[in-house]
Amino acid sequence: MVVDISIEDAAFKNYAVCTAILVMKVLLMAPLTSRIRLTRKIFSSPEDTKFFGNNADNKTEDQDIERIRRAHLNDLENIPAFIFIGGLYLLSSPETAVATWLMRVYTGSRILHTLVYAVYPIPQPARAISWGIGFGITFYMAGKVAFHFI
């Protein structure tokens, strides 16, 4: 592939590290959910209830679990889009400093989104802002990629 970046480039290395952090962050949503499911014994599949035991009220839903699931789904709606477009954006000749900082801010905004949504729920517009920063960065990168390669 004749491209103008190398895996030794600072922008590429930064992209790889941000992707690794984001992937680990998304993966950690599962044990975050399981911990509550297991302590409250609230499951969605009967074989789980059979194996781990049941709660006193036969509940299959819980407000805190639903909140983490919404945060997790929001990750799936946003993070793969960013990782795809981030890789192509590196090939669209961005300034190294701009690319590096956009990706770092994105990664920080998604960690913040999880914290304010699923870990320590705090009032709006905290969640809207942390989501909006990530949305804006991904949309900007997608626009740059489209204009560069069209």
Next chain:
Amino acid sequence: MVVDISIEDAAFKNYAVCTAILVMKVLLMAPLTSRIRLTRKIFSSPEDTKFFGNNADNKTEDQDIERIRRAHLNDLENIPAFIFIGGLYLLSSPETAVATWLMRVYTGSRILHTLVYAVYPIPQPARAISWGIGFGITFYMAGKVAFHFI
């Protein structure tokens, strides 16, 4: 990486532009949802109700919002799979014209899917056909990649 394509190749450029369009399309599902949530004041998290106000009936669900969410989830089930396999498909020595048109038709079929599912719901089999075109293209590409690299 010793590969037989360059970012100057027409097929790669077309892939980058299709990916950017698809990413922007998926991202736009969020404001499409929010617009209805905000005008009808129907939210799934209590902090949203506190910040943006509540509807008269304390409703937390709405048929139109659920429809957009299903379209959005269908995107997540299909579009990342296409972007992953599309990149590898470019490395499997496809004909440029075939690769280019498969990706354009795919991108069009997903935009159509959103239109007939979430924007102007129209009778089946409109949605089944638009989904099926994308499914067929992705499956074909995955088969080509598997046979090429096995």
Next chain:
Amino acid sequence: MVVDISIEDAAFKNYAVCTAILVMKVLLMAPLTSRIRLTRKIFSSPEDTKFFGNNADNKTEDQDIERIRRAHLNDLENIPAFIFIGGLYLLSSPETAVATWLMRVYTGSRILHTLVYAVYPIPQPARAISWGIGFGITFYMAGKVAFHFI
């Protein structure tokens, strides 16, 4: 891109084939769902009921459909993360044999996960183990990528 792998490398070829298999596996969740929806005539959108007919009880939910949907969602939570990090992991100078086998075991664990969750539900901890193997491999690869490129 100045990288130390070629698309002729055994590890890259194996990655491409595993990705193709995983993509096809995820795609097949849709017809798996549709087959039950169509035979039991249980749909979530009114235009589907109009086109394909309705069940006797006006049901819109079904335990088996929900089970397949949970398995499908679990795929979306895990498989894109693996494909992203697997590609970067190849660039982090892993041993060919280690990279090859981690990816094969991952692919097998996800097929197993679908079988025990959605096709022939069998008691826990079968699902927890098949999920955990994939989780561990992805997390290990993400850690290796982060340490390599930091």
